[in-house]
Amino acid sequence: MDVVVVTGASRGLGRFCAQSLHDSGYRVVGLGRSAVTDAPFEMRSANVADPISVAEALGDLRRDPSVYALINAAGIASMNLVVTTPAATARRIVETNLLGTIYCCQQIAPALIKRGGGRIVNFSTLGVQLAIKGEAIYIASKAGVEAFSRTFAREMAPYGVTVNTVAPGPIDTALLAKVPKANVDEVVRRQIVPRQAEPVDVWNIVSMLLAPESSMLSGETLHVGGA
Amino acid sequence: MSVSYDEAEQFLREEVAAMMTIDPATIDADTVLIGANRVLDSADLVMLLLAVEDFARDRVGVEFDWTSDSAMSEARSVLRSVGSLARHLTDLQSA
Numbered sequence: 001m002d003v004v005v006v007t008g009a010s011r012g013l014g015r016f017c018a019q020s021l022h023d024s025g026y027r028v029v030g031l032g033r034s035a036v037t038d039a040p041f042e043m044r045s046a047n048v049a050d051p052i053s054v055a056e057a058l059g060d061l062r063r064d065p066s067v068y069a070l071i072n073a074a075g076i077a078s079m080n081l082v083v084t085t086p087a088a089t090a091r092r093i094v095e096t097n098l099l100g101t102i103y104c105c106q107q108i109a110p111a112l113i114k115r116g117g118g119r120i121v122n123f124s125t126l127g128v129q130l131a132i133k134g135e136a137i138y139i140a141s142k143a144g145v146e147a148f149s150r151t152f153a154r155e156m157a158p159y160g161v162t163v164n165t166v167a168p169g170p171i172d173t174a175l176l177a178k179v180p181k182a183n184v185d186e187v188v189r190r191q192i193v194p195r196q197a198e199p200v201d202v203w204n205i206v207s208m209l210l211a212p213e214s215s216m217l218s219g220e221t222l223h224v225g226g227a
Numbered sequence: 228m229s230v231s232y233d234e235a236e237q238f239l240r241e242e243v244a245a246m247m248t249i250d251p252a253t254i255d256a257d258t259v260l261i262g263a264n265r266v267l268d269s270a271d272l273v274m275l276l277l278a279v280e281d282f283a284r285d286r287v288g289v290e291f292d293w294t295s296d297s298a299m300s301e302a303r304s305v306l307r308s309v310g311s312l313a314r315h316l317t318d319l320q321s322a
Contacts (some may be wrong), residue, residue, distance in 0.1 A: 061276075063280070063281065082257060106294065110280075112279055113273060113274070113277060155269075158270040159270070159273075
């Protein structure tokens with residue numbers, strides 16, 4: 001059974017993707033900061049911002065050719081003006097969103113290379129295109145994810161591994177809980193498809209990227225809702 | 228579980244030769260793996276390192292970390308040549 005590793009699998013889009021993958025017949029290995037006991041798939045506790053924690057959690061999969069894909073959905077946000085954001089918060093956002101993505105790719109890529117193919121899907125945000133006020137640090141971390149993914153895609157192409165980024169707009173998850181509705185509506189209004197996306201809309205794109213037919217699609221950022 | 232330097236070098240020579248589809252006899256301890264005059268491209272080097280990772284674990288009984296800060300240093304790296312990598316693998320046994 002093909003294995004898909006999903007980070008941020010304890011809640012939000014990561015949880016939705018992990019659940020959908022499980023329902024589709026994959027063996028899911030979920031990563032989360034907190035131990036989740038109600039998941040129907042295997043959950044492991046790890047802090048993606050810590051490379052040692054990632055290595056301990058995923059070390060057994062590093063050489064496992066049954067690993068087919070990695071979905072990096074772990075992420076944190078702190079909506080605030082740059083000048084009022086504590087340095088420690090800025091660091092935590094970049095370490096989790098950007099470095100966390102890189103650490104997990106480093107850990108799982110060898111398994112995909114050994115397999116001779118596979119998929120990596122990273123998560124960004126529509127905010128990179130829209131330059132949303134109050135999200136500069138979060139957006140900077142995600143812009144880093146997009147640049148990393150596009151370049152890493154070139155490195156992985158010789159091994160038949162695609163690397164793409166999915167960039168959703170505002171989705172009703174915990175990440176959005178503290179964002180005023182007016183702000184959400186404004187972002188949705190600026191999307192090409194002016195409808196607030198549901199988790200299933202994101203999953204549909206992730207699912208497409210995981211399909212064998214998507215082997216020629218790599219290094220791209222797919223904007224959910226359009227920007 | 229242990230390997231001699233000669234066994235490690237022989238393993239590396241065979242792996243590199245297989246990737247280059249040439250006779251292992253044409254590979255020696257001085258064959259360069261990184262930097263100028265390297266014989267493998269970066270994609271093949273990654274495949275070699277994965278094979279070495281398995282060799283280290285299965286035959287030597289040690290972990291081989293090729294993501295360390297010094298691994299890709301042309302001057303200091305244990306990956307400089309077939310000989311330096313073979314020496315590193317055997318040295319790991321006594322570390």
